[in-house]
Amino acid sequence: MGLIHGRWCNAKTIPMTCRYCGSDVFYFSCNCGCKVFFDELGDPWPRHYCEEYVSSLSNSTQSTILIKNTFSWELVNNDNQILLENEYEKTIIINKDKNKNKNISIEKIDPIDNETIEIIGIISEIIPEININKKFNIVSHTIGTLLLKKFDNKHYSQFTVHSLNIADRNKKSYTFLVNRNNVKNILKGDNVGVVITGNIINNQKYWLCNIIDKLEI
Numbered sequence: 001m002g003l004i005h006g007r008w009c010n011a012k013t014i015p016m017t018c019r020y021c022g023s024d025v026f027y028f029s030c031n032c033g034c035k036v037f038f039d040e041l042g043d044p045w046p047r048h049y050c051e052e053y054v055s056s057l058s059n060s061t062q063s064t065i066l067i068k069n070t071f072s073w074e075l076v077n078n079d080n081q082i083l084l085e086n087e088y089e090k091t092i093i094i095n096k097d098k099n100k101n102k103n104i105s106i107e108k109i110d111p112i113d114n115e116t117i118e119i120i121g122i123i124s125e126i127i128p129e130i131n132i133n134k135k136f137n138i139v140s141h142t143i144g145t146l147l148l149k150k151f152d153n154k155h156y157s158q159f160t161v162h163s164l165n166i167a168d169r170n171k172k173s174y175t176f177l178v179n180r181n182n183v184k185n186i187l188k189g190d191n192v193g194v195v196i197t198g199n200i201i202n203n204q205k206y207w208l209c210n211i212i213d214k215l216e217i
């Protein structure tokens, strides 16, 4: 028993590199909570599970490893068949090769006020320290303090994430501010899942990061 996943549940299929072994993999996720790394798209939908990953878990118990190995259970039925809408499945299998073309266009996604979105992609740029006053042209101390209240005097970095959902065939670019306390150990080239919200200060729109996590098998 299981849902048939596809566009209706915001399914995303994203080419990535395994951070443990360096292989090319595909990460599938949807709003139902599916999360799975595939070696290839299409029958028999081989799931990625590498020695390097297993040895990285050497401190874990066998049962933890087993739980992680069956992480994608919501995407399969009892016969271990992958449950995707026919149209969605066809599209991603066709597009996976077309997307190897390096000339794929990049679309910059501007912030939308009060909109919260979830993205999955690769960190393409990090600016470690952003001067918030300078970025938002804030000069007056009093007004500035009010405007900047939501930044809470913490230190901020600016990240850019590129996301290629092969069902859409275009790469989207998101640039956002993130509290530096939340980004330890995240580096350029890492695969991440991010939740960002659009905001406005001094007529300037920006994305602010709520959650950022490295993606793991």
Ligand SMILES: [Zn+2]
Pocket: 003, 004, 005, 006, 009, 011, 030, 031, 032, 033, 034
């Ligand atoms: Zn789904």
Ligand SMILES: [Zn+2]
Pocket: 018, 019, 020, 021, 022, 023, 048, 049, 050, 052, 053
């Ligand atoms: Zn791997």
